[in-house]
Amino acid sequence: MKILFLGDVVGNVGIQVIRDYLSVAKDKYQPNLIIANGENAAINGKGITKKAAMSLYDLGIDILTMGNHVWDQNEIYDLFVSHPNRIIRPANYPKSSPGQSYVTIKCGVKNVTIINISGQTFMDSLNCPFHAIDEILEQIPKDHYVVVDFHAEATSEKLAMGHYLTGRVTAVLGTHTHVQTSDAQILNKQTAYITDVGMVGCSSGVLGMSQDSVIKRFTTKLPVKLEIIQNTDSWQFSAVLIETESNSIKAKSIHQILERS
Amino acid sequence: MKILFLGDVVGNVGIQVIRDYLSVAKDKYQPNLIIANGENAAINGKGITKKAAMSLYDLGIDILTMGNHVWDQNEIYDLFVSHPNRIIRPANYPKSSPGQSYVTIKCGVKNVTIINISGQTFMDSLNCPFHAIDEILEQIPKDHYVVVDFHAEATSEKLAMGHYLTGRVTAVLGTHTHVQTSDAQILNKQTAYITDVGMVGCSSGVLGMSQDSVIKRFTTKLPVKLEIIQNTDSWQFSAVLIETESNSIKAKSIHQILERS
Amino acid sequence: MKILFLGDVVGNVGIQVIRDYLSVAKDKYQPNLIIANGENAAINGKGITKKAAMSLYDLGIDILTMGNHVWDQNEIYDLFVSHPNRIIRPANYPKSSPGQSYVTIKCGVKNVTIINISGQTFMDSLNCPFHAIDEILEQIPKDHYVVVDFHAEATSEKLAMGHYLTGRVTAVLGTHTHVQTSDAQILNKQTAYITDVGMVGCSSGVLGMSQDSVIKRFTTKLPVKLEIIQNTDSWQFSAVLIETESNSIKAKSIHQILERS
Amino acid sequence: MKILFLGDVVGNVGIQVIRDYLSVAKDKYQPNLIIANGENAAINGKGITKKAAMSLYDLGIDILTMGNHVWDQNEIYDLFVSHPNRIIRPANYPKSSPGQSYVTIKCGVKNVTIINISGQTFMDSLNCPFHAIDEILEQIPKDHYVVVDFHAEATSEKLAMGHYLTGRVTAVLGTHTHVQTSDAQILNKQTAYITDVGMVGCSSGVLGMSQDSVIKRFTTKLPVKLEIIQNTDSWQFSAVLIETESNSIKAKSIHQILERS
Numbered sequence A, B, C, D: 001m002k003i004l005f006l007g008d009v010v011g012n013v014g015i016q017v018i019r020d021y022l023s024v025a026k027d028k029y030q031p032n033l034i035i036a037n038g039e040n041a042a043i044n045g046k047g048i049t050k051k052a053a054m055s056l057y058d059l060g061i062d063i064l065t066m067g068n069h070v071w072d073q074n075e076i077y078d079l080f081v082s083h084p085n086r087i088i089r090p091a092n093y094p095k096s097s098p099g100q101s102y103v104t105i106k107c108g109v110k111n112v113t114i115i116n117i118s119g120q121t122f123m124d125s126l127n128c129p130f131h132a133i134d135e136i137l138e139q140i141p142k143d144h145y146v147v148v149d150f151h152a153e154a155t156s157e158k159l160a161m162g163h164y165l166t167g168r169v170t171a172v173l174g175t176h177t178h179v180q181t182s183d184a185q186i187l188n189k190q191t192a193y194i195t196d197v198g199m200v201g202c203s204s205g206v207l208g209m210s211q212d213s214v215i216k217r218f219t220t221k222l223p224v225k226l227e228i229i230q231n232t233d234s235w236q237f238s239a240v241l242i243e244t245e246s247n248s249i250k251a252k253s254i255h256q257i258l259e260r261s
């Protein structure tokens, strides 16, 4: 089985990149399942709207994962009701939070469970992600392929999670920093890992935002409004392709994809 | 001119990797200048010792840059006195701090100034790095090639610095996260940039540290001592090679290097 | 000379408390100068508006100081232009920031300089407050009484500042936490100090905000909108009165004032 | 019933203050139960040693609570084994952590349960304290008096906890900042509350530490070793006395105690 995982999709440009490039990627990589982190898919880059989610589903994304921006748009509450099996939020939010934190999808005769968790280091104050994932893994049949989107800032926490889950899941894929790392690898010949998949969106600017607004904020310390770049001339498509073993939940390979205009 | 820049060299393994691999890299890339971030070169991965610095100089490192671990070893004070022109620390520490924050070296008939600054986001409370670099650039002749080691955590701050300095310096190279990013590029056809060069050291474990100790710390929240890995079987050499224009201070190319055993 | 310093004035309730109680306090304490921290005087508790500032000036506040909320309302830019000598913002923002960070006012034949600085610990990334105040003190005549509003979170940083300035200024008064501390004292028989003056506003709820909204935010981790309490039934007036020596800039006494309905 | 609660006891000086002053306080206030926060009772102010704990028990402290410094001394593990009913650590550490997070003690015919929790804001990454206390309260008989030591930094989080537990516990007492606040009160005529009880230790310096070392750390950003003050000439005893209703678990009164030499 082949699983294509796209990093944080940012704004309209991000959706446009998927519209333009995903069919190419599908032809090339023949994925059986496509997952994308959608926490920045809203038009302003904060959270996700119904319209953005519908576009992404229509374009072929099977499952959307979220992150620290999950609650930025109120429409997320509707999405969790209307599409409970196609969008998830980090598991270490309080148990009473809206939405689910993992979902199982059939891929032919195989089951794939996708789990979303958030880091604690340099992030909002959430419960321990290591214990949160342990709790979920106890509830999942051992023959499920498991893909974990670990939405986190610190490389140490992400690598620690990769090693912590080695042999227990198919893949641990980092998101949130919007910059792809060069370290895709199979940990201990069992679990696919990358520290950050990177971003789908505008490749100029700062993480999909206008560089002028970001620089002004850093240099003046004023609450400058960050403006999302609407220009689709310079784009990037950041993803990983994971190929699984057929007789075990192990990953056979992980391949980094970084297409830029 | 060709400048080879090595990311954070971690512990004895990091020095051994340089001993084993740098001559290969030199043959292959023919650099005129070699810079390395040495903030983790001490045997325990914290700061740098005289012995570690001497080894690195002997092995061909021309200039050492530092970061948040700069003060971890008391021997740094001696090094700043004995080798003032070969080791620098972030410029946005207080002005009265020991050591220099930039240094100029002759490369044939050309001058190259190397500057070290630290990020503010998710880092120790230092002064504004954007203003710190402005102050230094005012003092440097316009015909100097300038290489900036921006030791920082957040991708947004690093990319903002890259764009802020585009056209004003030759290269803005990120360090500190120990994981190489995939985004080496020439910003606006002028300034070489990468979010993080990555680490020189043991490729297994977590950023050069034993994965068991790191995982235990994250899962128990106990002050588990982080143990540096002494095993040289699995190593990585993370660097970038920058080629400069000859008639301007612009970068012509940046090439990512990531060799793993 | 007697100086009355009021802690963070929060919202309409805060202004109403001043309307109701300041005349009583003036009768009782006979201050020659009244200073208030106005960073929460806007109707929603974030920043300050022209209307709020005018009300406070009309009610007898001579000088307004600010804090981390300084830029929350756009009208602050106008206020810095229209009333440059009556409202200040923390000195360790970038030098190019709008507004002044200290101001000198005549009190009879004496000069009093009021300085505003912000902490670094657990606060926005600003420049070093200790160096910022040093720079300002070098520019102020030695016979000026000096009152410092140190807007900071951590008790260690506030106490350190108090000791750092002992003998060099008349008073170091902490603001920002909205809870008055019990430690008003004259450090080394020279400088008046309190870790936090506390809040002028509604005494029920959480720091002037509705307790339900604050609790909901902490327990759900959702971006619950914090609602300011508009109820003036339960109020508090937090201030300190400093009496100065007449033949030196030293403080003779500091008196905590905490009136609650 | 009267409960005397002492804030963070810092170092040898803190223990000496208890030796000198606790008998006076006992005579004056006639407490039935004495609790103290012991997270800084070790000779260097970091964590607690067996010797320090034994001294505090011998001097009449019934129960010791801890905080973020709980694991600073290895002897804590022995103490949790040897005195499981007399020392507790924050409940929102991982469930597998050594030690207990609450303990019940008989006071005549009444039961008093003491609970220790830690804040999340500006503190180490722990699980949600609001959910942690909910879980414990479900296990405690409704007729137990309950005293909560909430070891936290942010005033907003502490006040939110006070309101959250109003009517459900006897007292919510803040610790950690080492500076007593002026806001002791009975919330809604039910629950005794104070944002911070303050420190037992040396009243000069910065929170029990030498002011020179603390100032040097803030101004130089060097890893200056913080030296605990050994001088017992200037001391302070910070505590609160809570008187409970006899026919309910409500608090009748809370009285701030701040004795300084």
Ligand SMILES: [Fe+2]
Pocket (backbone or CB within 6 Å): A039, A067, A068, A069, A151, A175, A176, A177
């Ligand atoms: Fe994110």
Ligand SMILES: [Fe+2]
Pocket (backbone or CB within 6 Å): A008, A039, A040, A067, A176, A177, A178
């Ligand atoms: Fe994102």
Ligand SMILES: [Fe+2]
Pocket (backbone or CB within 6 Å): B008, B039, B040, B067, B176, B177, B178
């Ligand atoms: Fe490093």
Ligand SMILES: [Fe+2]
Pocket (backbone or CB within 6 Å): B039, B067, B068, B069, B151, B175, B176, B177
């Ligand atoms: Fe670093």
Ligand SMILES: [Fe+2]
Pocket (backbone or CB within 6 Å): C008, C039, C040, C067, C176, C177, C178
């Ligand atoms: Fe405030």
Ligand SMILES: [Fe+2]
Pocket (backbone or CB within 6 Å): C039, C067, C068, C069, C151, C175, C176, C177
């Ligand atoms: Fe504030």
Ligand SMILES: [Fe+2]
Pocket (backbone or CB within 6 Å): D008, D039, D040, D067, D176, D177, D178
């Ligand atoms: Fe403490």
Ligand SMILES: [Fe+2]
Pocket (backbone or CB within 6 Å): D039, D067, D068, D069, D151, D175, D176, D177
């Ligand atoms: Fe503490």
